[in-house]
């Protein structure tokens with residue numbers, strides 16, 4: 001069993017966590033015309049990288065979403081930040 | 093020199109001290125240019141090479157494998173073969189595969205030990221029985237030999253299961269496909285390799301593709317750890333590494349890679365001569381000819397390229413097995429392992445153009461592509477030879493995600509194989 005760090009609750013059992021998505025996708029504006037290609041890319045395309053990854057996870061016990069960085073080969077966790085903090089970083 | 097495997101040749105070689113056998117395939121140096129390059133020496137890549145040569149006469153072919161052939165999922169799976177899928181498109185493709193498997197030992201002159209011992213999916217409530225009846229009806233309309241069994245029918249085929257009323261999930265019945273079963277995974281890989289080699293295909297191991305050469309929007313070759321190799325048509329069957337290859341060539345895929353794990357026990361006297369899967373327990377198992385129980389379960393919960401096992405899945409799968417067959421709880425495990433599988437949103441494969449001209453895919457088989465090795469290779473060979481889809485592969489084109497025509501086999505391939 002692996003321990004994952006929730007930015008709010010600390011280290012917890014991996015089973016309490018759920019992988020959600022890769023960050024960086026923005027939902028197309030559905031009030032205007034969207035091509036089928038753009039909509040499909042939004043829904044389905046994934047980078048699915050080997051090695052260092054940034055992903056959005058949910059800690060199901062506290063229902064908070066956060067960004068976890070980890071290595072998808074070694075499974076080492078490299079860091080976790082709340083979505084708000086990581087959005088702040090992106091805005092800077 | 094003996095090229096054909098037969099009882100007579102075995103006898104003759106026995107008298108000569110087995111000195112006349114030759115290697116089942118050559119280990120040639122890569123040439124700078126071929127008509128077709130196939131990336132990935134799993135079952136799908138090797139079957140593609142075999143059918144390209146056999147069905148289409150395309151023999152100037154290189155198959156590139158980064159490690160050893162069969163070192164990926166084709167040598168790591170639990171070997172279940174079946175075609176009881178829900179949608180007509182899937183039934184047609186997977187049943188072609190079962191029919192090819194039925195003739196494969198003879199076709200390849202290589203015993204792949206295909207054993208049609210039947211495959212059952214257990215139901216544990218009246219509601220599940222009703223859903224199973226609906227699925228079986230759909231499958232029968234698709235021409236698949238699927239049947240609904242009541243508890244007594246299950247007991248006759250697999251008396252070892254836990255039929256107690258006190259079981260965590262009491263058995264109500266099962267969906268059963270008699271033509272399903274198991275095959276020897278290494279033999280499927282080696283048989284296709286030997287067959288392809290005999291037509292002149294160059295099987296090149298320890299040759300990792302590190303980049304795809306794209307010129308004017310068209311794939312024209314690959315960079316490898318053994319030098320640059322050119323071809324105008326490239327087929328890719330790299331399973332869990334499909335996204336890594338996509339990144340090299342510049343196309344996008346809707347795939348997540350996960351580890352899928354399996355277990356084998358110490359050898360036992362025969363206790364089980366069919367395959368049983370319980371979605372409720374999250375476990376399936378069969379018994380190999382050597383006596384080992386071959387046990388599998390669901391995907392890991394965490395996307396990963398780490399090709400190894402981990403404890404949460406052990407607990408679920410083995411805990412499930414002990415409930416499903418309590419008398420097996422004292423059996424010792426011999427080995428366990430993981431393989432990296434390529435999971436699509438609809439649990440169906442991706443076959444056809446990649447988006448980069450000249451590069452074609454046979455991937456996305458996820459947790460269930462061993463059963464599809466002959467059909468996957470048959471389709472990709474057809475596409476590489478003709479530049480067109482086969483009528484059975486067309487529904488599995490990557491464009492289905494843009495058109496919204498998904499073939500959602502989550503219920504059929506969710507975990508069972």
Ligand SMILES: Cc1cc2nc3c(=O)[nH]c(=O)nc-3n(C[C@H](O)[C@H](O)[C@H](O)COP(=O)(O)OP(=O)(O)OC[C@H]3O[C@@H](n4cnc5c(N)ncnc54)[C@H](O)[C@@H]3O)c2cc1C
Nearest residue numbers: 132134135136158164165166170172301431461462463509
């Ligand atoms: C534990 C487990 C149990 C399973 N059980 C079943 C089952 O019971 N029934 C069933 O139908 N399916 C099952 N599957 C799924 C099945 O094993 C796969 O779908 C199938 O083997 C895929 O075959 P493949 O040839 O596409 O991939 P693989 O056999 O994985 O071959 C891909 C090859 O590509 C090579 N490669 C990757 N990148 C490169 C590169 N850059 N350059 C060169 N070579 C490269 C890899 O080394 C590998 O050998 C199971 C899988 C696992 C892991």
Ligand SMILES: [Zn+2]
Nearest residue numbers: 006009059062
């Ligand atoms: Zn938390």
